[in-house]
Amino acid sequence: MTEEKQTERYDFRAIEKKWQRRWEEAGLFHAENKSDRPKFYGLDFFPYPSGAGISVGHCRNYVPLDVACRQKAMQGFNVLHPMGWDAFGQPAENEAIKRGRNPKEMVEEYAANYKRQLKLVGISYDWSREINSSHPDYYKWTQWFFLLLYKRGLAYRASTPINWCPSCKTGLANEEVVAGRCWRCGTPVEKRPMPQWYFKITAYADRLISGLDTIQWPEGIKLMQREWIGRSEGAEVDFPVVGHEETIRVFTTRPDTLWGATFMVLAPEHPLVDVVTTAEQRAEVEAYKLKAQRETEIERQSTERAKTGVFTGAYAVNPVNGEQIPIWIADYVLMGYGTGAIMAVPAHDQRDFEFARKYNIPIVLVYQISVDQTIEAMTEATPHTGTMVLSPFAGSPNDKTTVNKVIRWLEEKSIGQGRVNYRLRDWLISRQRYWGAPIPIIHCPKDGEVPVPEDQLPVVLPDVEKYQPTGTGESPLAGIPEFVNTICPVCGGPARRETDTMGGFACSSWYFLRFADPHNNEEAFSREAADYWLPVDLYVGGAEHAVMHLLYARFWTKVMYDAGLIAFEEPFQRLRNQGMLLAHTPGREVRKDEDVSDGEDTDSDEPIEDWKVLRPEERKTFPPDQIVWRWVKMSKSKGNVVTPDEIAEKYGADSLRVYGLFVAPFEDTVQWTDTGIEAAHRYVNRVWRLWTELRPHYRPDWRADLGAISSLEGQERNLRRKLHQTIRKVGEDIESFRFNTCIAALMELTNDLSAFRNELGNKAPTEPQAILISEVLETLTLLLSPIAPHLADEFWERLGQEGFTFRQPWPQFDPEVAAEEAITIVVQVNGKVRDRLLVPVDMPDSEIEKLALESEKVRAELDGKQVRKVIAVPGKLVNVVIG
RNA sequence: GCCGAAGUGGCGGAAUGGCAGACGCGGUGGUCUCAAAAACCAUUAGGGGCAACCCUGUGUGGGUUCGACUCCCACCUUCGGCACCA
Numbered sequence A: 001m002t003e004e005k006q007t008e009r010y011d012f013r014a015i016e017k018k019w020q021r022r023w024e025e026a027g028l029f030h031a032e033n034k035s036d037r038p039k040f041y042g043l044d045f046f047p048y049p050s051g052a053g054i055s056v057g058h059c060r061n062y063v064p065l066d067v068a069c070r071q072k073a074m075q076g077f078n079v080l081h082p083m084g085w086d087a088f089g090q091p092a093e094n095e096a097i098k099r100g101r102n103p104k105e106m107v108e109e110y111a112a113n114y115k116r117q118l119k120l121v122g123i124s125y126d127w128s129r130e131i132n133s134s135h136p137d138y139y140k141w142t143q144w145f146f147l148l149l150y151k152r153g154l155a156y157r158a159s160t161p162i163n164w165c166p167s168c169k170t171g172l173a174n175e176e177v178v179a180g181r182c183w184r185c186g187t188p189v190e191k192r193p194m195p196q197w198y199f200k201i202t203a204y205a206d207r208l209i210s211g212l213d214t215i216q217w218p219e220g221i222k223l224m225q226r227e228w229i230g231r232s233e234g235a236e237v238d239f240p241v242v243g244h245e246e247t248i249r250v251f252t253t254r255p256d257t258l259w260g261a262t263f264m265v266l267a268p269e270h271p272l273v274d275v276v277t278t279a280e281q282r283a284e285v286e287a288y289k290l291k292a293q294r295e296t297e298i299e300r301q302s303t304e305r306a307k308t309g310v311f312t313g314a315y316a317v318n319p320v321n322g323e324q325i326p327i328w329i330a331d332y333v334l335m336g337y338g339t340g341a342i343m344a345v346p347a348h349d350q351r352d353f354e355f356a357r358k359y360n361i362p363i364v365l366v367y368q369i370s371v372d373q374t375i376e377a378m379t380e381a382t383p384h385t386g387t388m389v390l391s392p393f394a395g396s397p398n399d400k401t402t403v404n405k406v407i408r409w410l411e412e413k414s415i416g417q418g419r420v421n422y423r424l425r426d427w428l429i430s431r432q433r434y435w436g437a438p439i440p441i442i443h444c445p446k447d448g449e450v451p452v453p454e455d456q457l458p459v460v461l462p463d464v465e466k467y468q469p470t471g472t473g474e475s476p477l478a479g480i481p482e483f484v485n486t487i488c489p490v491c492g493g494p495a496r497r498e499t500d501t502m503g504g505f506a507c508s509s510w511y512f513l514r515f516a517d518p519h520n521n522e523e524a525f526s527r528e529a530a531d532y533w534l535p536v537d538l539y540v541g542g543a544e545h546a547v548m549h550l551l552y553a554r555f556w557t558k559v560m561y562d563a564g565l566i567a568f569e570e571p572f573q574r575l576r577n578q579g580m581l582l583a584h585t586p587g588r589e590v591r592k593d594e595d596v597s598d599g600e601d602t603d604s605d606e607p608i609e610d611w612k613v614l615r616p617e618e619r620k621t622f623p624p625d626q627i628v629w630r631w632v633k634m635s636k637s638k639g640n641v642v643t644p645d646e647i648a649e650k651y652g653a654d655s656l657r658v659y660g661l662f663v664a665p666f667e668d669t670v671q672w673t674d675t676g677i678e679a680a681h682r683y684v685n686r687v688w689r690l691w692t693e694l695r696p697h698y699r700p701d702w703r704a705d706l707g708a709i710s711s712l713e714g715q716e717r718n719l720r721r722k723l724h725q726t727i728r729k730v731g732e733d734i735e736s737f738r739f740n741t742c743i744a745a746l747m748e749l750t751n752d753l754s755a756f757r758n759e760l761g762n763k764a765p766t767e768p769q770a771i772l773i774s775e776v777l778e779t780l781t782l783l784l785s786p787i788a789p790h791l792a793d794e795f796w797e798r799l800g801q802e803g804f805t806f807r808q809p810w811p812q813f814d815p816e817v818a819a820e821e822a823i824t825i826v827v828q829v830n831g832k833v834r835d836r837l838l839v840p841v842d843m844p845d846s847e848i849e850k851l852a853l854e855s856e857k858v859r860a861e862l863d864g865k866q867v868r869k870v871i872a873v874p875g876k877l878v879n880v881v882i883g
Numbered sequence B: 001g002c003c004g005a006a007g008u009g010g011c012g013g014a015a016u017g018g019c020a021g022a023c024g025c026g027g028u029g030g031u032c033u034c035a036a037a038a039a040c041c042a043u044u045a046g047g048g049g050c051a052a053c054c055c056u057g058u059g060u061g062g063g064u065u066c067g068a069c070u071c072c073c074a075c076c077u078u079c080g081g082c083a084c085c086a
Helices: A012-026 A059-074 A090-099 A103-120 A136-151 A201-214 A219-229 A255-260 A272-276 A279-294 A297-301 A350-359 A400-412 A527-533 A548-562 A616-621 A644-650 A653-662 A674-697 A702-709 A714-735 A739-760 A767-784 A789-798 A845-854 A856-862
Strands: A039-044 A078-080 A155-165 A170-172 A190-199 A231-240 A247-252 A263-266 A309-317 A324-330 A341-344 A416-422 A441-444 A448-451 A485-487 A494-497 A538-541 A575-577 A581-589 A611-613 A628-633 A822-829 A832-840 A867-873 A877-882
Touching (some): A012 A103, A012 A789, A039 A059, A039 A527, A059 A078, A059 A538, A090 A103, A103 A644, A136 A155, A136 A448, A170 A190, A201 A219, A201 A231, A201 A416, A201 A548, A231 A255, A247 A255, A247 A263, A255 A400, A263 A309, A263 A350, A279 A309, A279 A324, A309 A350, A400 A416, A611 A628, A644 A653, A653 A674, A653 A739, A653 A789, A674 A739, A674 A767, A702 A767, A714 A739, A714 A767, A739 A767, A767 A789, A822 A845, A822 A856, A832 A845, A845 A867, A845 A877
Parallel strands (some): A039 A078, A039 A538, A263 A324, A538 A575
Antiparallel strands (some): A155 A170, A231 A247, A231 A416, A263 A341, A309 A324, A441 A494, A485 A494, A581 A628, A822 A832, A867 A877
């Protein structure tokens, strides 16, 4: 036969377009709120749709979850896999300002583009549930939740110094300040006193810690949350101030060292500073306060910084021994933690030790390491060693038990109180920006703060021409009289609306619930829908939200639980973080003193940047030999974005999917390479050719003749075993997010199938061979379905089947077929491999041991030496210990 | 500084107490072709040997074990997080 038929070309563009259209027409991914099947809710962190669209980097979290969801659907689950837009917030507003555009229109356009791209990649979203946090029918409920928190005493307005970003011109939550800088723009953050809205997240601190034990999240993320909440146990103690009514309250984790307190330190901003400072010291104290105020957070937080401080002239009384100790102010004490004041125990706290040495303040040992220990010889504080020598507890060890004993004693004597303190601060929710959900509060001159009645929600964000931040600390909304002026719901008199909007994290703290019931106009979600779908079974997104979004969403969920709205306390059962995608990017080296935007870091130990991306226009003119290539995160600002559009056009969406899954473990940071995507494409092509060549031998009724292949031998038996092993492996690997080895397993199967095809050549297959081919082709098609869904559905159709692989049951493996018949037993001598034995699976250990000892290699090693021990591990190896 | 994760061929990675390097990239040789590409086949950790084989090898140094990439201790490096938290 010379009709060596040319295999049909793999026309992925046509195939992918065709199936995407058919899926949409069939409403294939539409999830019903009721089903006899068990539910599965898979969720991606909902994105802010930026103008750059999605890059192949985004596909690294959307595709794996899509694979998991598609597999769940085939396994018989009723799957909810939704997508929506985190459209409110500063990123969108900043971009709109930059482009001189209306944020509303702009966001619609960008979201539409995202949607188009996600469809292009073949993600199985139920688009009928698409939501947009900037739509009134969504933010109505964000406002409703604000009022829920308000009514439960969890939203309050207070005027304390806030983190202010001078570039974004708005307040920032503590979580949004990274190393003293704004997390969005990197501008050093300032402190400003201003009346602001807060959510009382600190009231939930303990539950936010304990809840972590009930969920399957990466340990690193849990740890970061625990640290952020920063629980510490200790005591509060009041120190009377000599000659004043006031007392200074301190929090300490080490009340057992009270007897060694030789001075006190107040934060420069502490309200009592002005009260206690003496006339002689006032000038010096004022100067220090001013200096501390001028310093940015960055400067104040810099490590290895020498301690500085000023004496106030005042003294406090140590309540445990009546001694008078000086009161200082110093910037190493922070107003934002504890009470803003500390008792200083230089002997047992390193910071206090340094301070005492510098200002010649006495040091008193509470715990002594040895009888001849002298203060003069000390070079550092000894926080965790020694035996107590002062106090009624002399003789106690320096440990937790002693601390607890002292706390009880303090409570009995009414000197102090046991107390738990948290690093977590309340969540600053006010933003002096336009593009957010207005805070639904009315300020009435008569009735004060009045919540907007629920039937008046939403408080609609007005359409305006000018929405730029004012920079005065007032929201742009304050300049719109039609918005501001309203009527007090209580007295009917004239009143003013709150003009701050909510930060974007409010919108994202409940969106996962809205997906359960996205079109509900009566409530945020129906209890029934929430009970059915929630909690989210699998949540996938980047680790950059480890504290912010994930902490806030957990907080709101607990509030809703307490309000009886839902039956669960943790919103996300299982969480996975995908790794970053890096692109090889040309840049140039930058001298450390060049291009440093805020040229005042004279002694900063960290260079801001010693390398800069070349701008596109620079790339053409820059001397090639001076270009320094680096792997950096793919982002529009770096000019190194690869879009799914171009990859889908050149290689196809299925190839892109395979690439991202295969290139590295899901959590790992990976480097985008052209050879990588080409390899994936080559594999998909290879499957296409192999499958297409074998397709003519397919028998639709192969299941009826399974008996014909129950006793295959040789290569055919091996291929069938491989097939069933692959079913097992692919199933397990998708379940556990090990997509790279999952693809590898499919490649191995393909390789075996290829060898089989080569063996077969142009010969017509025998009856059993045809059945085997049929089983392999059909099963391979279904195994590929979650990974390369377009290709799989095309194959499915070409097998003469109806419908979609998405609706087919996931293949089951036959353990007997998958079982190995003969296994290789490794024979070791003293732990070194000397021989290998191929034995039947069911050979008894004693037999294997005997064979091993008879092995020529082993006998050669023996050479007169004694066999001391023989270790046999069933199915694995025999180790002969000689000596 | 503290906390966490990681370190394996030329490269991405596999193996989580039992055959180190699956799978893929890249390389080399071959088949096909007028030629090339594609595809297919073979080979590919390093060193030694004509060979069958032998030795070395998972960041470094110790330890536990019959046996360690895997567990324990110390150190080095890289990445991520936190950073005067009283």
